[in-house]
Amino acid sequence: DVKVTQSSRYLVKRTGEKVFLECVQDMDHENMFWYRQDPGLGLRLIYFSYDVKMKEKGDIPEGYSVSREKKERFSLILESASTNQTSMYLCASSLTGKGTEAFFGQGTRLTVV
Amino acid sequence: AQSVAQPEDQVNVAEGNPLTVKCTYSVSGNPYLFWYVQYPNRGLQFLLKYITGDNLVKGSYGFEAEFNKSQTSFHLKKPSALVSDSALYFCAVRDWRSNYQLIWGAGTKLIIKP
Numbered sequence: 001d002v003k004v005t006q007s008s009r010y011l012v013k014r015t016g017e018k019v020f021l022e023c024v025q026d027m028d029h030e031n032m033f034w035y036r037q038d039p040g041l042g043l044r045l046i047y048f049s050y051d052v053k054m055k056e057k058g059d060i061p062e063g064y065s066v067s068r069e070k071k072e073r074f075s076l077i078l079e080s081a082s083t084n085q086t087s088m089y090l091c092a093s094s095l096t097g098k099g100t101e102a103f104f105g106q107g108t109r110l111t112v113v
Numbered sequence: 114a115q116s117v118a119q120p121e122d123q124v125n126v127a128e129g130n131p132l133t134v135k136c137t138y139s140v141s142g143n144p145y146l147f148w149y150v151q152y153p154n155r156g157l158q159f160l161l162k163y164i165t166g167d168n169l170v171k172g173s174y175g176f177e178a179e180f181n182k183s184q185t186s187f188h189l190k191k192p193s194a195l196v197s198d199s200a201l202y203f204c205a206v207r208d209w210r211s212n213y214q215l216i217w218g219a220g221t222k223l224i225i226k227p
Contacts, residue, residue, distance in 0.1 A: 004156070040122075042203065042219040043157075058214075090156055098145050098207050099164040102215065104156035 003027070006091050006105035013112050019078040021108050023091030029103075030096050032074035034058075034066060037088040037107075049074055050096070081112045115140045115208050119218035126194045126225050134189040134221045136204030145207035146187040147215065148178055152200045160202075163187060174198070194225045 007022035035043040045058030047066040055066050067075045092102040116139045126132045149157040161172025168180045178189045204218040
């Protein structure tokens, strides 16, 4: 059974903290993604990676960075957390190809206070 | 511009009745379309996809979707709704202009009443 695992379901962090969200997939997928989900806005792409050490900005990269040192792991970093980064964060992975579907982790609900 | 629209924020259906969740798209070239479901406080689960071929696509949990090229629509359907189908549903389309990333609709909340 395919699996994408996010390290935390719920996180509470203070403003200004550096926050790490970890994601691991066991499907040997080339592509990995970080999305942010807010009510009424759907899913917005923060960053994606199509290979180890490769990354590309999505629609809303400001305030975030990513790291992909190994194929199975994709980390999202909030350099200095702010209250407007309170959100649900979703990690996904997929094979390369136009018709391939993405597989999602269970999500991390981050609250910045 | 390539886009996906889910015109209804919420759809209410009585249990046992047929349900439809609407999706329309705007893309250049052949569309690659997807439906996902999200249960409360969970990640998204893939339901079905249209790549090519038969316009009626069957997916998980008894769902199906009808691709209509002339109306640029890909509506999600189920003949008989269950209370457990209550969830948030997302339609998505591949964007060939940005490395085939997915463009997402805003989501439709489906509520099935007993």
